Amino acid sequence: MAIDHVALSREVALLRELAAKKVEEDRLPAGLEATRRIRQEIAELDLDSNAVDLETKGYTVLPPGKAAPLDFCQRLKEKILETDRRKRPKAVGDGSPRGRLLWHLLPTDRLFEQALMAPAPLALVAFLLGYRAKLSQCTAAVKDEASTEPLYFHADQSRKVPAPWSADAQFCTVTWALTDYTRENGALCVLPGSHRLSTDVPASHLGMHDHPDVEVVEAPAGSVIIHHGALWHGAVPRTATGARVTLMLPMVRFHLLPQELFWASTTPDMIARNPSRFCALMGLLGSWPWGADGPDSGYTRPSWLTTREENRFG
Ligand SMILES: O=C(O)CCC(=O)C(=O)O
Ligand SMILES: [Fe+2]
Known part of the structure; x- marks a missing residue:
């Protein structure tokens, strides 16, 4: 039986309206x-050196406490371990x-x-992908004693x-x-600057873990690592x-297709309690994809949104 696409597109239209x-x-x-605002946010949150790292090395590490207090990270870890069990x-x-992967936890x-909404990582996401970036996955990875093999080098946008x-x-x-994240614990490893090879x-x-230019990203619990999608990386x-225990939040630019169906699992409550950036992350801005009702089904165009501005998504 075919999916009821009319009902589906009407439900999405309602969420888009919200x-x-x-x-x-x-x-x-x-x-x-957008360019001005991101510069301002980076300065206010004291992230200038992280932005430089992203440009030059293709990755950066926020120390524990910068993205969120340590007790928040502890609760996040426990929630993941409980879901894993x-x-x-x-x-x-x-x-x-x-490791064991737990998909679509959002x-x-x-x-x-x-x-997801922690200000410091989100400012760096805007620096890389603009304010209309979409969340692509909200996935945890739990590696236990059975995960001993290195993870081959790859780029996340492969x-x-x-x-x-x-x-x-x-x-x-x-x-x-x-x-x-320590070498023994199977930390992430990266080839700094490789994002520039495009x-x-x-x-x-694929197995360049021992290459002299590869850096093992050793970082204490509570650190948040942000890396460019073209960076070559793996795990030792x-x-x-x-x-x-790791939570991964890959993001894509507005025009790319996210891997998980966030627009389909967003509720009106989630929209109400978050800033508008959350709606962008869930893929609820813009009118496509649409069904038989066409692009304007239930979608109220905000008064300030001119066609010209719509075309300048930053
Ligand atoms: O396990 C890691 O540290 C890296 C994971 C990774 O790069 C991935 O899942 O794409
Ligand atoms: Fe990766």
């Missing part, structure tokens, strides 16, 4: 205003180099929403952004390290006992 009202009250900057019988990736607990890649970031990943990792470099082999 999102449009939210944006009318709390405008998202566009064009030159519950889902374990059907776990995806048990013992794999990525609607399951407000903590994930709060992590197989999502078609070649040739542009120099501007199209994709980025926000990684909450909720346990210590190419996928060649087969010859894991020898530690216990679990390595």
Whole structure:
């Protein structure tokens, strides 16, 4: 039986209408205003050196306490471990180099929403992808003693952004390290500056973990790592006992297709309690994709939104 696409598109239209009202009250900057605002936010949040890192190295690390207080990170870790215990019988990736993966956690607990909306990482996401970036995944990874193998080098935008890649970031990943990232614990490792090559990792470099230019990102629990979608990275082999717990929030620019269906799991309450940036992250701005009702079904165009401005999404 076919999906009832009329009902589906009407439900989405309702959410888009709520999102449009939210944006009318709390405008998202566009064009030159977006450029000015992001510079201002970076300065106010004392993120200038992180922005420079993203340009030059393709990644940056926010120290514990910068993205959120440590007790928040502790609660986030416990929530992930509790979900992991519950889902374990059907776990995806048990013992794999990525660890057990828990997909689409955002609607399951407000903590994930709060992590997503943390101001410092979100300012750096706007720096890379603009204010209309969309959330692509809200996925936790739990690596235990069974995950000992290194994770091969890759770029997160591989197989999502078609070649040739542009120099501007199209994709980025926000990684909450909720346990210590050490070499023994199988930390993330990166080839700094490789995002500037704008190419996928060649087969010859998939296992480049011991290359002298590769950096192992050792960072204490509560650190948040942000990396450019074209950065070559992997994870070193894991020898530690216990679990390595991570929340990954990959994001895409407005025009790219997110991996998880956030617009379909957003509720009116979630829209009401968050700033308008949240609606952008959920993919609820703009009118496509649409069904038989066409682009304007139930969508109230905000009075300030001229066609010209709509075309200048920053
Ligand atoms: O396990 C890690 O540290 C890296 C994970 C990763 O890069 C990915 O899942 O894309
Ligand atoms: Fe990755």
